[in-house]
Amino acid sequence: AQKITQTQPGMFVQEKEAVTLDCTYDTSDPSYGLFWYKQPSSGEMIFLIYQGSYDQQNATEGRYSLNFQKARKSANLVISASQLGDSAMYFCAMREVYNQGGKLIFGQGTELSVKP
């Protein structure tokens, strides 16, 4: 069965430093996609970055990069040069490509606090 695990309920990072949020996944499907979402205190879910299981390169989007290690089934989010506005909940999610509707399975989330 599909599963996403985020083992860090809460993380602290100093402003301007880099931080890594951990995510491991489990699936028997060879084709899948991995997503990271940010949820500020206002509640909306904001899409950050996507990695396909067959992508050769790690995905990057501005200050966000995804450290994809397929053999270890991990998809860690790296935020470089943290900003105060990065304080939020972060969710890792997975979608098996051929499942109907493209439903996502989410991890439990990591609450990131950026200290000035």
Next chain:
Amino acid sequence: DVKVTQSSRYLVKRTGEKVFLECVQDMDHENMFWYRQDPGLGLRLIYFSYDVKMKEKGDIPEGYSVSREKKERFSLILESASTNQTSMYLCASRTGLRSGEQYFGPGTRLTVT
């Protein structure tokens, strides 16, 4: 710009009431989803729909039903609200293409007293 709207940000209902949560998207997306979010549990899928009048149960459908009469609108119905349905409810939509992320609405925080 992509937009998913939900009818209410905050809602307070009494036990036993019938509750309707409405979601509308303006992106002509085929797929729509309802999740509930609880601390420590992440987001859990209640129901999804991949076409008008089509629906599929998610991981926690008990106590809920859905309706999709038009492509842009997906409604979540709590037939008889209970206190354990107090939660944040998030609606999302996505295109039917293989790739593509889900776009989320702002959420409805429902309290059942």
